[in-house]
Amino acid sequence: xxxxxxxxITGNLPEFWRGLWVTLELTGLAxxxxxxxxxxxxxxxxxxxPLVSMPVAAYTYFFxxxxxxxxxxxxxxxxxxxxxxxxxxxxxxxxWSWFREPFFCALLTFGLNTCxxxxxxxxxxxRNTPHGELEAAKAMGMSRLQSLRRIVIPAALRRMxxxxxxxxxxxxxxxxxxxxxxxxxxxxxxxxxxxxHFAPFEAFxxxxxxxxxxxxxxxxxxxxxxxxxxAHLAPRKAQKAKEAQ
Amino acid sequence: xxxQVLLCLMLALSTGASFAKDWNEIRxxxxxxxxxxxxxxxxxxxxxxxxxxxxxxxxxxxxKCIWVxxxxxxxxxxxxxxxxxxxxxxxxxxxxxxxxVDFTDRYYASPLALxxxxxxxxxxxxASLKGKKIGVQxxxxxxxxxxxxxxxxxxxxxxxxxxxxxxxxxxxxRMDAAFAxxxxxxxxxxxxxxxxxxxxxxxxxxGKTAEEKAxxxxxxxxxxxxxxxxxxxxxxxxxxxxxxxxxxxxIRKKYFPMDIYGN
Numbered sequence: 374x375x376x377x378x379x380x381x382i383t384g385n386l387p388e389f390w391r392g393l394w395v396t397l398e399l400t401g402l403a404x405x406x407x408x409x410x411x412x413x414x415x416x417x418x419x420x421x422x423p424l425v426s427m428p429v430a431a432y433t434y435f436f437x438x439x440x441x442x443x444x445x446x447x448x449x450x451x452x453x454x455x456x457x458x459x460x461x462x463x464x465x466x467x468x469w470s471w472f473r474e475p476f477f478c479a480l481l482t483f484g485l486n487t488c489x490x491x492x493x494x495x496x497x498x499x500r501n502t503p504h505g506e507l508e509a510a511k512a513m514g515m516s517r518l519q520s521l522r523r524i525v526i527p528a529a530l531r532r533m534x535x536x537x538x539x540x541x542x543x544x545x546x547x548x549x550x551x552x553x554x555x556x557x558x559x560x561x562x563x564x565x566x567x568x569x570h571f572a573p574f575e576a577f578x579x580x581x582x583x584x585x586x587x588x589x590x591x592x593x594x595x596x597x598x599x600x601x602x603x604a605h606l607a608p609r610k611a612q613k614a615k616e617a618q
Numbered sequence: 619x620x621x622q623v624l625l626c627l628m629l630a631l632s633t634g635a636s637f638a639k640d641w642n643e644i645r646x647x648x649x650x651x652x653x654x655x656x657x658x659x660x661x662x663x664x665x666x667x668x669x670x671x672x673x674x675x676x677x678x679x680x681x682k683c684i685w686v687x688x689x690x691x692x693x694x695x696x697x698x699x700x701x702x703x704x705x706x707x708x709x710x711x712x713x714x715x716x717x718x719v720d721f722t723d724r725y726y727a728s729p730l731a732l733x734x735x736x737x738x739x740x741x742x743x744x745a746s747l748k749g750k751k752i753g754v755q756x757x758x759x760x761x762x763x764x765x766x767x768x769x770x771x772x773x774x775x776x777x778x779x780x781x782x783x784x785x786x787x788x789x790x791x792r793m794d795a796a797f798a799x800x801x802x803x804x805x806x807x808x809x810x811x812x813x814x815x816x817x818x819x820x821x822x823x824x825g826k827t828a829e830e831k832a833x834x835x836x837x838x839x840x841x842x843x844x845x846x847x848x849x850x851x852x853x854x855x856x857x858x859x860x861x862x863x864x865x866x867x868x869i870r871k872k873y874f875p876m877d878i879y880g881n
Contacts, residue, residue, distance in 0.1 A: 450783075453790030462791045473792055555753075555776045555787075564691060565777060568757030569765075571694045571718050 381575040385566045392562030393583060399476070399558060400548045403483035404541060410484075411491035415529075416521065418496040429492065436489030442550045444486060449478040449554040475554045483551075487544045494536045498529035531602045538595035542588055549584075559583055641679065641849055645702035646672045647686040647693065651780045654805030654873050655708040658687070667805075670869045671725055671860075672706045672840075678856035678865075691757060691779065694718055697841060703849060704842050708802065710759040710835035720844050722853045724837025725866075727880030729822040730760050731800040733788065733807065740795055741820030747773040750794040753784035760797045763823070763833050781806065788816070795819060801878055837880065 382389075418429040436444065452458055452472040461469035471477045502525050510520035552561030563580035567573045600607075648668050650658035656666040664685055676683035686702045697705055697719060711721045732742040732752075740746050749772060754761040756777040764775050776793065778784040784796045785807050796803070800822050807813040825831035842850045860866045861879075870878060 450786060453787065453792065459791050475792075553779070555778060555783075557777075564779075565756065568691055568761075571715075573692065573695050 378570070378572055378575055381566060381570045381572045382579045385562070385569075388557075388562045388566060389559065389579065389583070392557055392559040392580075395476075395551070395556060395558040395561075396545070396548055397587075399479055399483060399551055399556075400545045402480055403487055403548070404544055406480075406484035407487035407491050407544075410488050411495055412526065414488070414492045415495035415499060416526075418492055419499055433489040433492050436486050437493065441482065441486050441547050442553060445479060445482045445550060445554060448472070448482050449475060452478070475551075475556050478554060479548075479551045479556055483544065483548060486547075487540060490540050491537065494533050494540060495529055498533040498536070499525055501532065502528060532606070534595060534599050534603055538591070538598075541595070542591055545587060545591065546584060641681055641703075641852065643682045643684060644676055644679070644704060644849070645684045645686055646676075647688045647697065647702040647705050648672070648707040649690045649693070650687045651690070651782055652708055652802055652806065653782075653810075655802060667726075667869065667873045668706045668708055670872070671866070672704075674860050674865050674869060675853055675856040678859050679852055689779070690755070694841065697843060700843075703846065704840050704853065706840045708799070708838050709841055710799075711837055711839040712759065712762070712835045713832055714762070715841065718844075719841045720847070720850050721839035721841055722850055723857055724839050724880075725857060726801070726878045727837040728799045728801040728878065729824045730763060730797065730834060731803055731822045732795050732797050732819045733785075733803050733816055734795040734819040736815050736817045738795070738817075738819045742797065742823055743820075744768055744771045744773070746820070747795075749773065751776055751792070753778055753787055753793040753796045755779070755781045755784060755798065758799070759833065759835055760799060763830075764797055766833055767830075785812070801874065805873060 414429050414432075417425050418433070420426045458469055458472065462473050506524055506528065507520065510524045515523065548558060549560040551558045552564055555561075557565065559580050563576040567576040570576070648656040648664050648666075650656050650664045652666075652668075654666050656664055656668040659665050664687060669685070672685075673683050684702075688696050688701070688705075688707075690707070693705055693707060693709070694715065696702065705719075706725075709715070709721075711724060715721070730742070732740060734740050740750065744767070747768065751774045752764060752768070753776045754764050756779060758781075761775075761777060769775055776784075776787075778787075781798060781802065784793065784798070787793045788796045789812065796807075800818065803818070808816060808818075823830070823834065825834040840853055842853065866879075
């Protein structure tokens with residue numbers, strides 16, 4: 374057996390390429406959904422009214438307390454177990470028919486999962502708002518809603534960038550489990566290639582390399598974002614000392 | 619004292635190793651998710667036609683069978699990397715696989731079949747399957763056949779890691795049909811309560827041309843590493859012996875009402 378058969382990769386580039394798109398679509402859309410929905414939920418999470426905060430806490434507790442693979446199998450195979458769901462598919466019900474599609478099942482699971490983590494990251498960041506800023510907002514005559522919108526949320530969003538970048542990278546890599554429900558994402562493509570050529574090393578090494586490049590790009594983008602929005606928290610630069618001379 | 623114990627231990631280990639070379643112990647791998655050939659019982663052990671045949675062969679060879687459960691996807695690489703010595707997991711003998719491993723003579727033969735709702739007008743050809751979703755188990759002969767003759771011709775081939783999952787989605791209505799080994803479909807789905815209302819759609823495929831036959835394979839065999847020629851030989855001899863002494867037929871009757879060897 375050859376040490377490394379490059380043809381296993383070059384001969385299947387279109388499949389890897391299509392898989393890469395599925396991975397990017399899934400991760401991107403799930404993150405977008407998770408981020409947008411997380412903002413109101415984080416505000417609810419910090420509410421003093423337990424009727425408002427408890428349901429959100431229960432939601433994040435469930436999604437952070439169970440493996441994403443279990444959640445995905447629950448949505449994909451769980452949904453199809455009930456006869457009423459199958460009947461709805463048969464009748465092409467506009468809402469339930471979505472659950473027939475593996476892409477939708479994966480997107481829903483990933484979106485809810487990353488949303489749960491984002492809620493906790495954002496809520497934690499909001500809890501760390503300096504008291505002085507809140508007092509200043511109050512002194513300026515801002516209402517609670519105004520201070521949330523103008524002070525607390527924007528500042529919390531900035532402070533959460535480093536923690537959120539980890540969540541984004543974990544989401545990208547977590548999306549590899551989409552292949553468990555027949556989706557041919559990057560990992561699914563590697564699995565197909567692997568079983569066709571019995572060449573696990575080539576197939577998975579190449580998929581791993583692409584994930585590595587994607588992660589590298591994400592880390593770079595978040596570096597830029599931190600530079601742009603977190604500059605006020607960065608350590609003092611040597612330049613200052615030079616100016617003082 | 620300590621040194622003596624150590625010496626005894628080393629001696630015991632070294633003799634153990636030399637026994638293994640004489641195949642007093644054969645590590646057999648199966649998947650445990652391909653009923654009725656190999657299934658995982660409630661206690662985690664594997665049962666089924668493959669397992670019974672494997673045990674009969676070990677008995678014939680006066681060897682001990684050690685069963686290893688292995689995911690289908692990684693079967694051949696794991697055999698090559700010596701995780702076990704033989705695969706008896708309803709694996710079709712194909713040219714592609716023969717490039718990597720050796721096979722014993724076949725221990726049964728099975729055509730491919732399309733499984734769909736009873737009375738379905740579908741047939742296993744491109745024209746009939748246009749616009750349909752067909753589920754196969756990834757890396758199986760049915761996958762190879764569907765990929766070679768149907769892929770990109772207006773139907774969608776959906777690949778599953780396990781055969782059971784394809785039936786699950788067939789029943790739920792996600793798939794229009796499953797394409798699988800006929801005997802597996804018979805024993806694992808059609809003859810069971812879950813498979814009620816489902817049947818073979820159209821004709822069974824044995825392979826009409828030489829090219830098709832090469833894809834479908836020359837039957838189901840036991841895969842062995844290429845270097846272990848003497849194990850392949852002894853398994854072949856044992857196979858012939860259990861065919862001759864009636865043991866094979868005894869096992870076959872436990873699972874199937876019809877001949878499956880393909881005389």
